[in-house]
Amino acid sequence: MPTATSQPESPAAADRSAQGYVKSLRGKESGIDYPIEPRTICDTDFGPVEVTYDYAAMKGKVTRASIEAGPRSLWRYRDLLPISGEPRAGLRSGFTPLVRADRLAQHLGCKELYIKDDSANYPSFSYKDRVVSVAVTKAFEFGFDCVGCASTGNLAHSVAAHAAAAGMEAVVMVPHDLEAGKMAAMRVFGPRVVRIEGNYDDVNRLCSQIADKYNWAIVNVNLRPFYTEGAKTHGFEIAEQMGWRLPQHTVSPVAGGTILPKIYKAYKEFIELGLVEDNGAKMYGAQAQGCNPIVTALEEDAELFRPQKPDTIAKSIAIGNPADGYYVLKDIRESGGGGASATDDEIVAAMKLLAETEGIFTEPAGGTTLACAIKLIENGTIPKDESICVCITGNGLKTIEALDGQFDEAAAIPAKMKDFSALIDG
Amino acid sequence: MPDTINVEIPAALRPQVNDQEAVAVEGATVGDLLNTMKADYPEFGAKLFNDAGELNRFVNIYVNDEDIRFLDNLDTAVTSADQVAVVPAIAGG
Numbered sequence: 001m002p003t004a005t006s007q008p009e010s011p012a013a014a015d016r017s018a019q020g021y022v023k024s025l026r027g028k029e030s031g032i033d034y035p036i037e038p039r040t041i042c043d044t045d046f047g048p049v050e051v052t053y054d055y056a057a058m059k060g061k062v063t064r065a066s067i068e069a070g071p072r073s074l075w076r077y078r079d080l081l082p083i084s085g086e087p088r089a090g091l092r093s094g095f096t097p098l099v100r101a102d103r104l105a106q107h108l109g110c111k112e113l114y115i116k117d118d119s120a121n122y123p124s125f126s127y128k129d130r131v132v133s134v135a136v137t138k139a140f141e142f143g144f145d146c147v148g149c150a151s152t153g154n155l156a157h158s159v160a161a162h163a164a165a166a167g168m169e170a171v172v173m174v175p176h177d178l179e180a181g182k183m184a185a186m187r188v189f190g191p192r193v194v195r196i197e198g199n200y201d202d203v204n205r206l207c208s209q210i211a212d213k214y215n216w217a218i219v220n221v222n223l224r225p226f227y228t229e230g231a232k233t234h235g236f237e238i239a240e241q242m243g244w245r246l247p248q249h250t251v252s253p254v255a256g257g258t259i260l261p262k263i264y265k266a267y268k269e270f271i272e273l274g275l276v277e278d279n280g281a282k283m284y285g286a287q288a289q290g291c292n293p294i295v296t297a298l299e300e301d302a303e304l305f306r307p308q309k310p311d312t313i314a315k316s317i318a319i320g321n322p323a324d325g326y327y328v329l330k331d332i333r334e335s336g337g338g339g340a341s342a343t344d345d346e347i348v349a350a351m352k353l354l355a356e357t358e359g360i361f362t363e364p365a366g367g368t369t370l371a372c373a374i375k376l377i378e379n380g381t382i383p384k385d386e387s388i389c390v391c392i393t394g395n396g397l398k399t400i401e402a403l404d405g406q407f408d409e410a411a412a413i414p415a416k417m418k419d420f421s422a423l424i425d426g
Numbered sequence: 427m428p429d430t431i432n433v434e435i436p437a438a439l440r441p442q443v444n445d446q447e448a449v450a451v452e453g454a455t456v457g458d459l460l461n462t463m464k465a466d467y468p469e470f471g472a473k474l475f476n477d478a479g480e481l482n483r484f485v486n487i488y489v490n491d492e493d494i495r496f497l498d499n500l501d502t503a504v505t506s507a508d509q510v511a512v513v514p515a516i517a518g519g
Contacts, residue, residue, distance in 0.1 A: 029484075041438055041514045045473060046484040150516075198491075205488060208516040212437040221516050304483060307495050321493060323515040326483060 023052045038222040051082040074233040088140040090133020098241035104357040112387040125395035128158035134230035135219035144217035150207035153182035160189035181398040235266025246281040247389035251373040254285040255317035257324030282337035286372030288312035292341040314364035342371035361396035428454045429506035442470035457500030
């Protein structure tokens with residue numbers, strides 16, 4: 001009987017070698033293979049590197065049954081994740097609810113609408129717990145004792161929490177104007193917090209320079225190829241929780257450009273392994289109007305995006321120079337999907353709509369994703385009679401400033417029945 | 427006479443410039459600097475520009491911590507007082 005602290009193990013474990021099914025790190029553009037090591041970019045073309053797997057060896061071993069028998073966490077997909085030993089972080093992360101959103105669907109006139117709700121992710125209430133679980137495990141495997149990141153808030157929160165639980169040092173670098181809720185939520189774990197005067201793109205640029213100088217495991221720099229693989233679990237869960245099938249339309253937020261291509265990769269991996277049918281699933285990118293380099297490039301039919309200076313309440317996705325933006329554009333186009341952007345008012349309205357119809361309180365990034373999904377449904381890009389999944393990636397309790405001025409002050413009354421009746425009955 | 431400017435080189439690219447952390451180059455614009463570097467270090471140049479002569483899309487160039495795409499791209503004017511850095515594009519969030 002597993003205990004709360006036991007290490008998860010799937011039935012495919014007996015067939016897994018020490019390195020699992022991982023083959024190499026491969027330059028996404030160059031195709032050059034590198035060993036499994038901390039690596040930021042491909043030496044040949046400075047492009048990203050990505051983990052490759054031996055799918056042929058997985059066939060018949062990594063099955064629906066083997067996955068279903070795994071732990072109720074993202075580690076049920078460990079055969080498709082780049083770790084070689086046992087998981088060292090995130091034993092309770094992932095496997096968040098997939099909500100069949102019938103009340104919201106009715107409001108929008110849709111037939112089959114799902115919310116993948118990472119606002120309920122553990123322990124830091126955003127999708128980042130997925131990527132950090134993998135990154136911190138790899139940091140252990142590589143022998144690092146300090147993990148760091150550049151972050152708009154959610155990543156720093158997750159790194160701080162996972163590092164604390166794993167007994168590692170953490171250094172997180174964030175824009176100086178981070179929301180108070182996110183700042184307190186990360187500081188409680190005791191990381192070294194460095195506030196940097198500038199926007200996220202400034203923080204990230206500095207972070208990549210810092211990574212050159214300090215021997216830290218910077219999760220989005222030298223552990224980036226491993227870290228990003230964790231984002232696939234968001235897509236794996238959607239497919240499994242829909243009953244081993246893919247939504248025809250998936251709407252994902254786009255910030256640095258990690259999650260959308262990784263959800264798409266997850267869908268492709270499940271198709272490759274015969275775990276789901278290929279139904280031509282389409283991917284859609286959602287951005288705030290005040291930071292929409294990818295949607296602009298889609299609208300202009302441009303191969304490359306132009307960076308922007310963000311100006312939006314959706315701070316967690318306020319990345320004007322998305323490093324993986326090229327791949328977001330590529331995957332959206334390959335899938336036959338599209339994109340939309342939402343104003344700050346539309347973002348707040350969508351946050352309230354999701355709360356009022358489904359009881360889910362998301363941050364402005366989630367409001368952006370839903371607002372864009374609504375636009376895509378209303379303009380006919382996404383057909384109302386097909387299956388739709390909206391990816392909610394963060395929790396509204398961390399960004400309550402976004403709702404400033406939205407509600408009248410609730411009346412305070414004396415603790416007397418007559419005053420209550422007067423208030424309610426008028 | 428154009429100014430001499432130290433262009434900061436990230437660790438991943440240093441092997442192509444004799445392991446220097448910064449390369450001193452003369453030029454009046456960012457384009458001048460990079461083209462001179464391309465001539466001085468052909469291996470580095472081959473990676474910095476594609477066959478069409480465009481800057482590699484996975485590399486960002488900063489002048490005084492500002493991305494040159496917000497300035498005048500390769501025509502951005504520089505003097506010895508400016509700080510110029512080559513930085514690979516890195517994702518995050």
